[in-house]
Amino acid sequence: MDTPRPLVPLPTTGLHQRAGDLDRSAVCDQLSTHFAAGRLTSDELDARLGAAVRAETLLDLRRLVGDLPLAPAPVTVPPQPAPRSPWRAADLLALLAVVGCLGFAALMILVLGLTGQGWLVAAGFGGGCVAALGGASLTHLVHRASRERAADQRDQRPRIA
Structure with a gap:
C-alpha cells in the first residue's frame, strides 16, 4: 500500500497568480492613459476595461496591455522651499x-x-x-x-x- 505523500503546491510563475483589485485598477489606469494618448479607440477601451474588470490572473491583465508601450515614469518635481517672508x-x-x-x-x-x-x-x-x-x-x-x-x-x- 502506498504511503500518503504530503500536499505540495505546484510551483507557479508570477503571471499565473490571481489578480487583485489593485492590479485591475492599475491596468484600467494604464488603459485610460493610452486612450488619452490616442493609442486606443473608445470601443477598444471599453472592451479592454471590461476584460480588465473580469480578469482572474495577472497574465490576463498583461495580455490587455502587452501590445501597448510602457507608460513613462511620472516626472516628480522636488518640492521648492517656501519663500522667506519679507521683513515687516x-x-x-x-x-x-x-x-x-x-x-x-x-x-x-x-x-x-x-x-x-x-x-x-x-x-x-x-x-x-x-x-x-x-x-x-x-x-x-x-x-x-x-x-x-x-x-x-x-x-x-x-x-x-
Whole structure:
C-alpha cells in the first residue's frame, strides 16, 4: 500500500497568480492613459476595461496591455522651499531698536567715564529702560528666525504618501 505523500503546491510563475483589485485598477489606469494618448479607440477601451474588470490572473491583465508601450515614469518635481517672508515694519523697528540700544549703551559708558556721580542715577535708569527695549527687540528677531527655520525644516521633511 502506498504511503500518503504530503500536499505540495505546484510551483507557479508570477503571471499565473490571481489578480487583485489593485492590479485591475492599475491596468484600467494604464488603459485610460493610452486612450488619452490616442493609442486606443473608445470601443477598444471599453472592451479592454471590461476584460480588465473580469480578469482572474495577472497574465490576463498583461495580455490587455502587452501590445501597448510602457507608460513613462511620472516626472516628480522636488518640492521648492517656501519663500522667506519679507521683513515687516515690526522686524525693522526691532532691528533698529537693538542697534539703537547698543549705541546708547556705548554712549552711557562714555558719559559715566567722563562725569561725576549725579549722572550715574539718570544713566542707570535710562540704561535699564534701553536694555529692556533692546532685549524685547532681540527676542522678537530671534523668535522670527526660529519660526523661519522650523518652517524650512518642515518643508524639507520627506512626505509619506
